[in-house]
Amino acid sequence: MTNIIEIKELIKVFNDGRKNEVRALDGVSMGIPHGVVFSLLGPNGAGKTTLVKILLGISYPTSGSIELFGENFRNIQLKKRIGYLPENHKFPPYLTGEKLLKYIADLYGYRPANLDKRIAQMLEIVEMSKWSKTKIKNYSKGMMQRLGLAQAILHNPELIILDEPTDGVDPIGRKKIRDLILRLKAEGKTIFVNSHLLSEVEMISDSIAILNKGKVVYSGTVDELTTQKQIYEITLNREFDDYIKFKLEGFQVVDWKERKFRVKIGKESELQRIQQILQENNYLLLGLNQVKTSLENEFISLIEKTGNENE
């Protein structure tokens, strides 16, 4: 299966005209397959917005290549196959929700026979039917975000780019947005999420990429990131002595606490060997639990390791 987005060696350099160059993107390469929820993560100034802008044709790269749907991203007609929810967007306040969707459909050249029905359907999906004839200037932030989602998916795009989709939305609203994203994924759409809310990303993403200082510092699944260094917490029947500590020196024990300790396991055989050592030394294993690190922890760890732009 070809990737819906294929980015190779992308470089974007900003020049302020005073010989001060900023490399916003520094050799970014990644591929995003069809029908997945992909999330782009990174601290402020990592280059996320620049990458999204380039994908959307708002900005152009200094070098490198991007293919969307297997074609050069500069083909303006490809934009018809992309839906976009901008961050902190403001739609014309004098339009109603319904009229905004008609306006957006016109600009996309999306003219199905049943456009009115499609618009009503979209507003229903985002639970905005009741407000369809209300002017946007009267909408709350949450309503604006839902309307933004409706306009992003109105023209039935194959690729949907969502910039901070749950920004300013309450927990119930966030759950609804997550459900909608998963529903779109089930329909075969590819969702590209740019978000700071790592917990949200963790819940919905099939794959992620973490950018830092314009470089991809991680690309893969959330599971791969959070479980690649499996940590197990082992609970014993009694406190361990120095001898057993000595015996376990060859393993990556990260934390000793009375009758418990945590150890990083690279291979399954390591765990079996630890169990064997404990048994040989008359320790009874009361508990063996895998400790999974959170995306947030791994994110922070990665950023610290590769250097934080904000420091």
Next chain:
Amino acid sequence: MRNVLILLKKEYLRFVVDKPAVILTFLLPAVLIFIFGLIFGGNGGVQSKIPIVFVRNSDEPIAKFLESKLDSSDAIRLVKSYKKEGEKNERKIDEATAQKLVKTGKYSTALVVPADFITDTSSSIHLKMYYDPANEVEFSLIQGVIQKTIFTQLPQLFPLLFQKQIIKPLQGLKRKKFNSDIADVVSKYFGVPKEKILESMDFSKWDSKELLKGGNNTGDNFISKIIRFESKQLVGENIANPGVTRSVGGWAMMFLLFSITGAASSFFEEKQEGSLKRLLCMPVRRSQLIWAKYIFTITLGIVQLLVMFVFAWLVFGVDIFSNFGNLFIVIVASAVAAVSFGMLITSVTKSYQQANGIAMVFILVMSAVGGSWFPTFLLPGWMQTISRLTINYWSVEAFLQVLWRNAPFARIALPVLILFSTGFIVNFYALVRFRKGNIF
């Protein structure tokens, strides 16, 4: 008190970092004071002389002397010949041509010294003035300069004219008796022979050349009776409201520039609120966005100018319909030029605030220099040259031709061409700038 000082520091910092505010606070007033200073303070170097058409049909030495004095005036420049299109040599201007030049707006005033400028029987000198009061201030100034020149440079003329005025009612024999009686009295008391006195009183023997020697008389109200100005307004005699008709174009252009710049720089607002980004994500080209904005602002400009002229018609009776076709052409040309200015400002600035600050400076300066506020002849010569580089100047010129002189298209062709060309060239440059600029 400490808090006040801290807050005060914050206020100063906020002001200093707001560049448009700094420009508007210090630079704009300085520039405007400079322009007004040049006009009213006379510190702008050599003030440009006002050109007037001059025709002398009298060979009287006094007429020639008047010409030479007017020639050396610091305020006016006599135009005595002109080159017709297609001709190599300049030709002398006659009275009919002088009238034509005024009627077509090439010059505002023509002064004709007629063949009967001064005759033996004259009780006054006779001058003809043809004028176009499109520029009332200019016309008044010219009239004042001519009068001043006559009064100060030709005082010797006045005794003759005074006596002619006095003896005018003493016709025929009465005059002779009056002269004889006077001669008797003078002869009796001063011992001068009566014949000599009578000879000196014979005006027909006075040589006008002699009159040019010496004398310190100056004029008073009575003097106005001895200089007969035959003034004829050649243009705008039937205009209902000359003041508004003359100035409406200039003001309209200035307000057009304000509104158009605001509309063009709304790109920044759209950028800030994210709607521009949203549009660019759709199958919409940047050029399409720019053209849509360009066409919108042009139509807005056209409608705004139409509304202003209709208002002038409704409230002040300015005649906009007798030459409406040409008026509409000038409106469109002005709108195109004004929009290009707005687009240029938007394309070279980085924010809405910056665009508006810079636009404000340029619009006010262009309006002052370009003739929207006052006639450009008041400016020093070098600044009059600069004024021709402003779109206000050409727009004001074209509106004046259409509304004041009811001119045909041929007479507005040049300003219209300049406005359209400026519009297209500047807008093309703005389009190039937009691609590299900060909007997208």
